[in-house]
Amino acid sequence: MVVSDEIRAAQRVLGHQLAQMRKAAGHTQHDFARLVRYGRSSVANTETGHQRPDRTFWTRCDEILQTGGVLATEYDKITTLIRQRHRSSAIQGTRTTSLPRPDMDVGASSDVVAAGAVLWEGEDSIEARRLALRSSTDDVRLAYLEEEVRHAVADNERLSPGVLLARIKPLRVYVDQLMAGSQHPPQRARLYTAAAYLSGLLGALTLDLGAFRVAQAYAAEAFDLADAAQxxxxxxxxxxxxxxxxxxxxxxxxxxxxxxxxxxxxxxxxxxxxxxxxxxxxxxxxxxxxxxxxxxxxxxxxxxxxxxxxxxxxxxxxxxxxxxxxxxxxxxxxxxxxxxTAGVTNHLTSAITAFDAAGLAGPQALSRLDLATAHLQRPDPDPDQAADLAVEALTLTAEQRFESVHQRARQFLTASQEYTHRPPLRHVAELLADRTQIGAATPSDLPSLP
Missing domain, CATH: 1.10.3450 (Hyaluronidase domain-like)
Structure with missing residues (x-):
């Protein structure tokens, strides 16, 4: 049987998907070939769509890359498509010798059968084409991505930015791999939406880590994806x-x-x-x-x-x-x-109560720093109480890096310049300086503005 362009295209897409997943996992073709117990040339030819290994190869790939069976499922779809094409070709070969159906006018049956062979396709051919249109991204994968987005949104501020960033980044790569396939427009929109949320989250997390240019790039990408999804x-x-x-x-x-x-x-x-x-x-x-x-x-x-x-x-x-x-x-x-500052204390008191109950360190710290600044701006300033609140804020977020907290703490220190001779205020400045030094000493591939 001659392999159709449609099947070749599907094999190339599957091969490309394997290459992307292999690279994302950090494997070279040589290393990966050893793991799946195939030759390196077989892996290379499969990734370009020039070789079609059996299902065992794909199940081994799924196990090594921990895909949850994604690659074998795509292989099964291509196999189904090939079988459908084969059946369609066999039926088309006998179409002109088909007998008239019992409900057909016998006198006209030969003309109808002959015309049908020219005017319309066999139902198996139509079914094969319908199967070819099936998305390589099914609803199960989309539901998984959407659930992961919801969890990530909920975990923001509860987990440190670095930890959550490490969890979301591979998901964003996974979305790109899925985009290499074909989806129906509604599924494509859902895929772009998930990508938009993930890029936006990555933007907010890199902002927390002080990487402004990276954050801006992620956020711009998030909007472009949302725009593409309409x-x-x-x-x-x-x-x-x-x-x-x-x-x-x-x-x-x-x-x-x-x-x-x-x-x-x-x-x-x-x-x-x-x-x-x-x-x-x-x-x-x-x-x-x-x-x-x-x-x-x-x-x-x-x-x-x-x-x-x-x-x-x-x-x-x-x-x-x-x-x-x-x-x-x-x-x-x-x-x-x-x-x-009029009325600010009431706003902040209610907010701090809610944030404390929720155990959210970032909002707890930011509200305390604002309240500390409010204490300095009152007609009867209380710099010592303000310093105590600032120390609380920096202590709450000692294990997490939040650029917003660092900025707010610097703003507080600017507002308290006339009281810098007081030991509590000096303590705040020392705490912030220590945290800045720790952050600067931590290796990072995320560039930060000065």
Missing amino acids: QADVQAWARATQSLIAYYGGNYHDALAYAQDGLRRAGTSPHRIRLTINGQARALARLGDQRGVDQAVDHAFTMLSDYPSSPPVSESLTLGPYCHARTAANAATAYLALGR
Whole structure:
């Protein structure tokens, strides 16, 4: 039987998928050939689609690469396609000698059969083509990716950025491998959506590690993927992440622009709260727009009433609505940037209570640092209490690297310059200096801006 172009293409895709998985696992062709007990040339020819080993080869590949049977499943699909093609060819060879069906007019049967051989295809041929259109990314894999995204969003701030980054990065590589296959448009959209969320998460995590340029690249990729998927809700989520990264990079106009574009795309999405309070209000505060901050804060708290069943503390990169605690904490950050401490303490007290109950070190530290700054800005400043709060914040996050905490601690020290002679304030500066030195001494392939 002559192998069709369609089957050859499927074999090339499977070979390419093997090559990508092998490289991602760190194996050379020579090493991998030894592990699967085949020759190196066989592995090389299989990866280019020029050789078609049996199923045993693919099951060994799955075991070594720990794919969960992905490669053998794709081999089975190609085998099914070949069988269908073979059956179709055999049926087409006998089509012109077929007898008329009992329900066919005998006088016209020969004309109909002859015409049918020219005008339409056999049902087996159609079925074979339908099977060829089946996606190499089935719903099981997509559901797995989507569940992993939800777990990663939930684990952000609970696990250290480096640990979570190491878990998500291979998933992002896996998505690229799946994209090398073919999917129906709805599955393709789901695949692009999962990729967008993973890239956005990687952007936020590299931001935590101080790698601003890498974070910006990941976040831009997240938006492009969301745009390609034509998912407005995901576009809004990605814009919120871009706004976050721009804010901590000191690019407040960009942070505001991303937040506003996200709001235009969000429609009635719950991401409106995060875009408004975390993106818009804080950027406006840094740009000195007091009226804009008031409007954004009021709007964010108004929108909270649309989601009465939201959890006590939402995830920082939540796929749903922001919670009251995060909204209050971000409002306090915005007002502190404007030097307006009235009401800030109430916002922060309620936020700290919620963050402490949830055991989220990052938000616990950030809120304490803001409250410490508020103590310095009161008519009757209390630098010692402020220092105690700052020490608590740095102690809470001693085992985790959060660029946001480091920035907020530096801002606190700037605000407390007139009290630097006090031992508690000197202790805060020493703690921050020690952490900076530890971070600088840790080997990393993630570039950081000065």
